[in-house]
Amino acid sequence: MSETYRNPLRDPLDRRLPRMAGPSALVMFGVTGDLSRKKLLPAIYDLANRGLLSPGFGLVGFARRDWAAEHFAAVVREAVEENCRTPFRTDVWQQLLEGIRFVPGELDDDEAFQTLAATLAELDRAQGTGGNHAFYLSVPPRAFDTVISQLKRHHLAGDENDRELGRWSRVVIEKPFGHDLASARELERNVSAAFESQSVFRIDHYLGKETVQNMLAFRFANELFEPIWNRTYVDHVQITMAEDIGIGGRAGYYDGIGAARDVIQNHLLQLLALTAMEEPTSFAAEQLSAEKQKVLAATRPGRDLAQDAVRGQYLAGWAGGRYVKGYLEEEGIPPDSRTETYAAIRVDIDNRRWAGVPFYLRAAKRLPRRVTEVALILKPAPHLPFARTDSSGLGSNALVMRIQPDEGIALRFGAKVPATGMELRDVTMDFGYGRSFAESSPEAYERLILDVLLGDPPLFPRPEEVESSWAILDPVLEHWADSDESPQGYDSGSWGPECARQMLARHGRVWRRP
Amino acid sequence: MIIDLPDTSAADIGQRILSARSSVGMPTGLVFTLIAVAEGCSYDEVLAASIDAGREHPSRILVVTNAPGDTRLDAQLRLGEDVPGDIISLVFHGDLVKHRASVLLPLVLPDSSVVVWWPGTAPSAPGLDPIGRLAVRRITDAMGAPDPVPALVERALHYAPGDLDLTWTRLTKWRGLLAASLDHYRAPVRAVTVSSAPRNPVGLLLAAWLDDRLGVEVTLVDDPRGIGITGVTLDTDAGEIRLTRTDGTMAAFSAPGLPRRLVALPRRDINALITEELRRLDEDAAYSATMARLAGRWRANDPGSVEETP
Incomplete structure (x- = not known):
């Protein structure tokens, strides 16, 4: 079984030939x-x-x-x-x-x-x-x-x-x-x-999704976005994973785990790594992981944990036209549980590209709708040559990478409202993968199982990445464990607790409504 | 909505699409234009396959047919009819048949790629055809021609970058299984036998590919009982690796020291083929090399007949 065997029927130029798992x-x-x-x-x-x-x-x-x-x-x-x-x-x-x-x-x-x-x-x-x-x-x-x-x-x-x-x-x-x-x-x-x-x-399984690979293509196959992908232009980044469902029958798993461990530690920090990392030398597992690992090692939670990490618990209420129970009333949850169903934390990346740009990560259950996205909110234009009333409808430019549902990219910018006067308003330019490539993308598990059988690991997190992610989250978890406060309640079907709003408002920022 | 435009022009069609779109909604992100030239085949089948392909690849689809009579252009637009893109059927009458490209050129989408597909009879040199010249990819189908084998050979002799015959697409699964078998039996192949139904271009092309990749004697055998390819035998130092399919759906795979196993290897319909083909708009280097080998094999075996092929 020599190492140098080359299958004569395979040719790197023959890209149509399927990658087929061996026996x-x-x-x-x-x-x-x-x-x-x-x-x-x-x-x-x-x-x-x-x-x-x-x-x-x-x-x-x-x-x-x-x-x-x-x-x-x-x-x-x-x-x-x-x-x-x-x-x-x-x-x-x-x-x-x-x-x-x-x-x-x-x-x-x-x-x-x-x-x-x-x-x-x-x-x-x-x-x-x-x-x-x-x-x-x-x-x-x-x-x-x-x-x-x-x-x-x-x-x-x-x-x-x-x-x-x-x-x-x-x-x-x-x-x-x-x-x-x-x-x-x-x-x-x-x-x-x-x-x-x-x-x-x-x-x-999030990493097996097409869109995560789409993110790599979007960032590294284009010339258009790289120049603004840094602290000079980006004010802050919001990474959201919202679910409209409650914990369902998963009480035994969820209680004591909570949103931060369940979602932020893995999905959201992986999305952060893909958003913030430098260009890998190639998409080989080794290179990709090296870049992710590097940026995760430079990431730390905000300095003031009392203000830069908040948590909430959903209360009973009407969500999407249905009355639903609060977390503490769910079957199998102890009435004094302090497990969070909403977690939002600020993290900072100490490197040249991102110093001073906060990344806000939030993950929660019982929000108004199911959505996962990464949004880069740009700084305001340095000067607006318009009367203040003209530009009152204008927000910050934003570049949004939607992971699910309706995977795509949205770009938000100001445009003039057609009329004789000058009035500006935000509009959205939207690209949907599903609209340009209706070809049904393979289910994440298909790709992942095939990769396991082929022994091809680029889409799997390595132990160093897992450990770095815990190292980022551990101080927050310890802070919460030591705190006397319980998670703040929020109405089911709302966009989260008041403390989360304040967390951003303190710096003059607002959460996007995704 | 379906809009009939008898006796019309490219400018009219463009105008009607714009105004219709403002009521049914704009398709964003159409990725290419597909021109299907329905000659020597069923218009309905071509339309159905195009709509199927359009479902996977939102695009503008132009279905071209010819009709006798006074010089005139009839068009029918389909928008928002359970396909994301535009479907425009064009019927060319009389002398206009000679100037079809002049109608098509204003109707192809800006910037994006153009693909031409001849499901039936195709020009002998698609790359030199006036419609073919509008496109980056030119898809033909030897199986749609009255006499498939000479049609495929002719395309090999006139191959130009961007040409592709669906015979190649029909081979993908066979090639995948054969390549996978050599991933695991690393013995050099000494000789190959391909058996297929008589006058079958798929077997002919598979033989050319194996010849090109392996550089060994590849024998093509007629198997009158079969449908399409019926079997491939790779003769290696370790024994024979054999893939046989007698019923057009299940294949049996056997290799030295291994049990005989079944693998699903169904023949695929035209909709599946054209949909797969449209996934790739780049030049296929392996196809190009295989067609060159096919031309070489043909010249070596049958130098006299080349000029006579239709």
């Missing part, structure tokens, strides 16, 4: 969960339907159910038919079906893992999966350690011998990666004790 088996722990049913299993089918899975592909479900393989296959089929994004075709299903297996058992049951090892060996023979195995841990974070040590104990985590034979074993874990810096480090230690660092894939 491999994907083992899914927690296969009966919501995420598997709604996203992961349909994504696997869609990959097969697009012709991106090898004929030698196997899918092994592992769960605490007394199911036969046929029953599991029926469950998979149902999930696929319900949620797949490409048309359901029986021939493609037939191809997948040949490689579907099921292993019943508990995560700490040695016998079940022996069965799993035997099942994988059988798949390697019958289906030709080539000894390549990916383990997808769609289980609660507290179970990570158990599964990983079980994999290690049953020789499924790959060793020298496997590597020599060109076989791989990879593990996929989902956020949250710990709940603070110390726990993130511990998780990292446990995972890396069993798997090599390049074999660990941390999934933050």
